[in-house]
Amino acid sequence: MDATLRIKLSLMMFLQFFIKGAWFVTVGTFLIKNLQATGTQVGLTFMAQSIGAILPPFLIGLLADRYVAAQRLLCVLHIIGGILLWCAGSTAVFGSFYVLILFYMMAYMPTMALINTIAFRQMSNPDKEFPPIRVFGTAGWVVAGLIIGYTAWEQHGQLPYTFKMAAIASFILAFLALFLPATPPLKKDSSVSLGETLGLDALRLLKDRSYLVFFLASVALCIPLAFYYSFTNPFFNEIGIRSAAGIQALGQVSELLFMLLMPLFFIRLGVKYMLGMGMLAWVVRYALFRFGYLDGSEWPLVVGILLHGICFDFFFVTGQIYTNNKAGDRFKNAAQGLITLATYGVGMMMGSVLAGFVVDANATQDGFHRWDSIWIVPSLIAGMVLVVFLFLFKSGKKNINLSSK
Template identity: 50%
Template structure:
C-alpha cells in the first residue's frame, strides 16, 4: 500500500469515528437538558434505538444499492454531506417525537458509511490482515479526540456537539471525493437475502453457535445501558469532564484488542467470552457503588472495563463467527452477527434501558444504584446460561 493511500485511509477512519463520538456519547445528557418531557429517559432509549434500527436497514442499502451501482467513495461523500445537514437540523428540534425521527434519518445516512469506509480501506490494501488494524485504530483515536474536545470545550449539554459533528461530516464528505477510486462491484448477487446474510443462518444449526448467538443478542441489553445512560449518570452525579473520562474506555479497547488473537488461541473461545461477560457484571457493580468522593476509582474502573467488555465478547465473537463460518459464507456470517447484535439486540436493549431508567426517576435525579443493578443481573443471567449450555469442540477453541 502506498504511503499516500495509507494517510488518506487513516484520515478517513479518524473523521468517520470522530463524527460518531462527537454526538453519540453525550446524546442522553443533551436530551435531558433540551427536551422537556416527563418520560425523557424513555425518549433517550428510543433515540438510541434509532441507530439500532438503522443498523438493521443499512445492510440492504450497502448490499443491494451502494455496492452495485456507485463508487464507494462518492456514495460515502454524498451520505456524509447529507448527514451534516440532518445533524445541524437536530439542533433546532425540541419535540421528543420529532427528534427521534431526526436521529433515525441521520442514522440511516451514517450507518452505511461504516461498511463503505471498510470497503474502501480493504480494496486498497496489499495485505489487509496486517494493514487494516493499523488503519482502523485511527477511528478509535478519532472517537477519543472527540471526547476530549467536547469535554475541553465544556459543551456536553450543548447543541454544539451536533454542530461539531456536522462540520466534521462536511469535511469527510468533501474529502471522500478525493479518496482512492473504489468502483462498484461487478457481481454482488444483490438479493435481499444475501445483503442481510441469510445464507449464514445455516450456522444456527450448530448447537454451540446457536447458544452463543442467543447470548450475543441478550448481552446487548447491558450494553445498551452503558451507551444510553453512562454519560448522563456521570454528569448527574457531578463528575467533571465526563465525556473525556469516558474516552478512557476507548483507550482500554485499543489496548485489550492487541491481546485478543494471542488469548483466543491460548485459552479458547468459551473462556474469552466468559471473561467478557464477567466484565459486564463488574462494570455495573462498580457504577452502582461508585461516586465522586471516595468511590471515584470505581467510576474509572467501570469505564476502563469497557475494553474487556467489548473486546472479549464482541471482537472474540466476530473471530469465533469467522472460524465457524469458513471462507464461503464468512461475509454473510459477519453481516448476520452484526444485524443480530447491533441491530436486533440493541433495539431490544435501548427500549428496555429507557424504560428502566424512567422507572427509577427520583426528585433529585435517579436512583442509579437500582438502575445499574438491572444490567448487572441480566449479565449474570446470560453468563449462567452460557456456562451451562455452551459446549464447543476443542479444535475450534484453540485453532489458530
C-alpha cells in the first residue's frame, strides 16, 4: 500500500476512536456531577448507543452500497456529529443533553462501518494490511484518555471540555474525509434476494445449536459489559481515584497486548475455552472492583482494568472470528452485522437499563453509592452465562481458522 494512503487511513482510524474515547468514558461522571443525573438517566444515555446501532447503520450502509460514496457520507455524518457534540457539552439540562446524544449516536454508529468499508476497499490483502492500520484506532482511544487524565478535567468539574475536544476532532475527520480515496457504491447483482440485501440470510446460522448458544451468550454477556462502560468512571471518581480516565486507558493498552497473543492461545485452547476465558475475566474483573472498594486498595481496580484485553479480545474478537468461520464467504458481512446488532443493540440496551436501576437502588442519602452491592450483580450474571455456555457449547479447536481473521 502507498505510504500516503496508509497514513490517511491510519489517521482516519485514530480520529474515529479518539472522538468516542474523548467523551464516552467520562460521560457518566459528567452526567452525575454536572447535570445531577440519576443512575437510570446515565443508563438511558448509554442506551442511546444501542438505539444508534440498530437501524441507522443499515440505512447508511444501504446508501453506501447503492447511491453515495462512503467517504462523502463519512464527511457529512462527522460534520453533523461535531455540531451535536459541541451543543451537548454546552447544555445543563438532562433532557436536552439526551436528545442531542441520541441523535449523535444515530450519526456516529454508522461511521464505524463506513471507515471499515473505506479501508478494506483499498487493500489487496486485508488480513495483513488491516490490523496495523486498525491499531491506530485503539491508540486514539488511549490518547484521549491520557489527555483527560493529564488535564484533570474530572477532578476540576471541567468535563464539558471533553465534548468540545471530541467535536473538534469530528470536524477534523470530516475535513480529512474529503481527501480519503474515492469509495463509490458497488454495482449490485440483480439476482441478490431481498433477504440477502437485508442480511436476513445470516439467521440460518442460528439453526446450529452451538452457534445459537454462543449468540445468546453474547447478548447476555453484554449486560455486565454495560455496567463497565456506564459506571466504571463514576465509580473511580466517587471513591477518589485520580486520573480515572487515564487509568482506564490502560485497558486499551491491555487490549493491544492480548490481541498480539491471541494466536498462541488459539493453538492451545481452541474457540470454546477462549470464549470461556473471556467470560471468566468479566467475573474476576467485577470481583476485583468489589474487593478494591471494600478493602480501600487501588491495585485490584488497576488489575481489573488490565483484564480488559482478556475480557474484550478473548470473547468479542474471538466471537467475530468464530462467526466469520461459521458464516462462510457468502454471509460474512450479514453475519457480522447480525452479531453486532444483537450485542451492541439488544444486549447493551438491556444492560444499560439494568445497570441504571441497580445503581439507583444502591444510592445512599449522602449522594454516594454502595458499590460492593452494585458490582456483585454483573459478576453473578457473567458467572451464570459462563456456566451455561460451558455446559451447552460443543465446538472445539477445529472451528477456528486464524487466516480468516
